[in-house]
Amino acid sequence: MTADALLTVRGLVAGYGAAPVLHAVDLTVAPGTIVAVVGANGAGKTTLLRTLSGMLRPSDGQVTLAGEDLRGVAVEQLVRRGMAHVPEGRGVVAELTVDENLRLGGLWRRDRADATRALDEVYQLFPPLANRRRHLGHQLSGGERQMLALGRALVGRPRLLLLDEPSLGLAPRVVAQIMALLRRLRDDTGLTVLLVEQNVRSALRIADQGVVMALGRVVTTAPAARLRDDAELRHAYLGF
Known part of the structure; x- marks a missing residue:
């Protein structure tokens, strides 16, 4: 595990049935940062969050939270250890x-x-x-x-918030409010956020680090500002 990491993922393989979606995913999230996971539809972003939060069991790899191995840990115990997952679609009890x-x-x-x-x-x-x-x-x-x-x-x-597509279906003004709130929570409380977001510009604007996924693999990890400014990378993987 990296010394200053809150979350460390090494060689993660997971999917649905016999078909893997994630292929040897490596990821490190430092405490008190926002890491944006971006990429095209089908890149494996949502599957990554579902696996980290215990909704899916990996077939290989290791996940640690603050140095604790999370393999085999039940979902409710992950919550008690400081992980919270807000899935796509919001999940409110109507x-x-x-x-x-x-x-x-x-x-x-x-x-x-x-x-x-x-x-x-x-x-x-x-x-x-x-x-x-x-x-x-x-x-x-x-x-x-x-x-x-x-x-x-x-x-x-939570120590770590896994947040899947918070901007989905929302007006631009509300999206801006949500993103500003995440940045405020990071700055004021030290909350660590792993953010999956299709609104790439908004995500990279507030993130410290960016992770680009394609076809279930991490293709690059870099400071968010560098990803915003790298036109070749944006065109190749992010579509703008």
Whole structure:
């Protein structure tokens, strides 16, 4: 493991059934950084997050979080160790209120006083949720549902946030708000974020490091600013 890494992935192979999607993926995420994983549809980005969060079991490779080997660790234990996953599609429980959805994120925590403080902090981060705390999930706008999914993850006070396509289906103004919030969380709280995002420009604008994937492999890793400025690489793998 790299000495200053929070998350280290080595030789990760995973997929669905007998068909591998990820091929010997290597990845390192330093604490207190945003790492953007970008690439075309079908590159394996979502499969990567699902494997890291325990939704898929890898067939080979190693994943460590703060030096702890995560092989065979159950999903609920990954959450307790500080990993939170906000999947594509937001995952809000439509029949529950905003407040009930948020409280789900802290049910496992033993420190009830701090869980309450975390809930209050989420309402401060997302004023629209505070104004609609008694509304049901299905009554929220797309942007509000994304805020709710993020907020539920943050109530658990994760060390590492895995975030899949937070901009999907949202208006540009809301996308800008979400990206600004991620940068603020990194700067103010030291949250580490592994961000999968089709909106490459927005992702690389806030990220410290960029990882480009193609056909289930990492093809390059570089500072996000360098990826933004490398026209040849953008044209070859990112389509702009």
